[in-house]
Amino acid sequence: MIRVLKGHIVSAPRLGELDVVENGFLVLDGGVIRGVYDRLPAEYAAAPLTDYGDCLLMQSFADMHLHAPQYPMLGMGMDLPLLDWLNTYAFPTEARFADTDYARRVYRRLASDLITNGTTRVCMFSSLHTEATWILMEELEKAGVTGYVGKVNMDRNNAPGVLEETTEQSVAETLRWLDGCRFDHVKPILTPRFTPSCTDELMAKLGQIAAERGLCVQSHLSESIPEMEWVRRLHPECERYWETYDKYGLWKDHTLMAHCVHSDAAERAAMKKAGVVAVHCADSNVNICSGICPVRQMLNEGLWVTLGSDIAGGAQLPMYKVITATIRTSKNRRIVDDWQTDFLTVEEAYYLGTTSGHRYFGAGEGFAPGDKLHAIVLDDSDFPESGKPLTVRERFQRAIYMTHRHNIVAVWSDGRCVVGE
């Protein structure tokens, strides 16, 4: 079961570090990484070798926050602020996923678009529909995308007659959904939409289910100022947004919180203390005018920061686009901070979109021995002629800015070659 891959091997094991092995060898044993070598150890000389030639063999991407049922509305309604946008676009769009045939078609396309763009791990919101959520999980599984999917819970302030569930329905459907999840690579995660969408009773029940079944939780936090004011009105007993999750047992190790744009120092400290993971969604934050997230500060404080496309607040599914959006947001943050804050380098943002996300699923740093392989093979030979020999690091930087789906000629997910074999 030994197999050798050859190419220019690029990984980001730690923030700001890029490991480059030019013309290197990556040895797999049943899809599990044995090691990365600049010369092939003699013991593997007879193993089958796939030569990716002059291509880059890079870590694949982890998209830690996106709304699958919003994929059909990508690029539309970008002229509305968050709460109006939810009511006018997001809720009616999600409501259509009561139709399982429609769900099948959209989710098959989404799964294909994810994997061919090199996103091999996801943490994803579905809609409130149980059947459509199973379909989403099945289509991801078939395409080779791995990770977590959540049936959304939302029993208040939703869209009456369009997209609503009672507390009882929400709990009962969550249990039915959990009991029906039987997928190898796609697992369930509890998904209260966000505090304004969930009654105290529902939140308490979800906290209980999370504890009983040992499930992770994902939701939204401090995305926009009007949203935070709304949460404050709904929960006058809580000083900060995060406490509305904490009081029901949803604020715990590995809880994923999307955005955190306006989390103050105290809220950020609470994240770090609990082991809550921030999902920074740079494109979404600017598209719906949420704010300019202080990611460098979060990193300096030792927070665990990952990246999300946040489809369809975000308008770009490919994570290499999300990575450049992240860099741009950090540069805008630098400008706003009177050029005092360091922006994120390409290497740093790539780490956030790869290793930092993959670690959520138990993976190690970069191409760590013992991990199942998650990788893309990138052919940049159709990029414009550079006029001088480029280092692999320069080619890597250019690839992050210039890649299009067709440049990704192979994708490995969970040790399997799922594209390009």
Added chain:
Amino acid sequence: MIRVLKGHIVSAPRLGELDVVENGFLVLDGGVIRGVYDRLPAEYAAAPLTDYGDCLLMQSFADMHLHAPQYPMLGMGMDLPLLDWLNTYAFPTEARFADTDYARRVYRRLASDLITNGTTRVCMFSSLHTEATWILMEELEKAGVTGYVGKVNMDRNNAPGVLEETTEQSVAETLRWLDGCRFDHVKPILTPRFTPSCTDELMAKLGQIAAERGLCVQSHLSESIPEMEWVRRLHPECERYWETYDKYGLWKDHTLMAHCVHSDAAERAAMKKAGVVAVHCADSNVNICSGICPVRQMLNEGLWVTLGSDIAGGAQLPMYKVITATIRTSKNRRIVDDWQTDFLTVEEAYYLGTTSGHRYFGAGEGFAPGDKLHAIVLDDSDFPESGKPLTVRERFQRAIYMTHRHNIVAVWSDGRCVVGE
């Protein structure tokens, strides 16, 4: 010579206005627009008709600021500020265009990438090399790109031994270059790189040539704070950056000034008074941390604002990407202005990337009768299924965010179908 085009016709005649004619007819006479009609007038019933079916027939784009010889470095060196970036990347890259074979290959590729992405008009910086500049003009001409190209003038603070010219060389080569320009669709424009690159003597001479030959001028203005401080040190006699151009006759009607990020109210008033055109380069401004340009304010003050990709400070050649970058910058400006400033809508940013630029070349508003046709035909049929019938306006919005080159199935430039015939 009458010819009829049929499709969903979309144009932005004025800021914030979108003209949509569903299943409309655009009538051409020798490539010149006769009119746009919702029903075909009887007199054209026998004319040959090209039916673009369910495609969008939209205005093509005008890229009003880019550096052709920086195309090979796109996506590299994005971690440096403007002045370091110039010395480390831009100058050595431009220097390679002394090699005319290399210039031919790069410029052929650039011209092809421009036209296939729907950019039919440009105002472009070449390098200081006369031969390479002619080659650039010839390759644009062949590909069907129209507009202005400038041999760059730079006789101080350049890259000694790498990229330099004396004042005498600069003037003599400019005259030799001008005398050798014989292209139908690509015309010369005078191009002092920016004030720090040009001696007073050279500036004065260029002002004289501009007046004598009736030539337009393009340069850079108030892009970054360190650059402006440098200009102030070089020209203590000038209160503001713009005066360094004005004193040599280069600040005049139709002078193009890239960036203007930090132009204050007085400088903006001087632009308006003189008829100077601002080229906003949203992607470049964030990539090299220049600043967040107050475009809404410039528009409110009645300035003429156009858009530029600013390759390779900008990392995105397609103007539909530049348009979404412009929207995002305006949204960041809104956030920074405490949510008080209106962002640019898709329709507004599209106007800036089309009509506002085309007017520079004498065109009218939108698809104006009497103008030669500049248009793209956009096939969005491979976009994800939307789940509801979309209006043409919604499809237009989505197309601006989601288009890739392969969706542009035909391009018309100066009345000729140059792609897809």
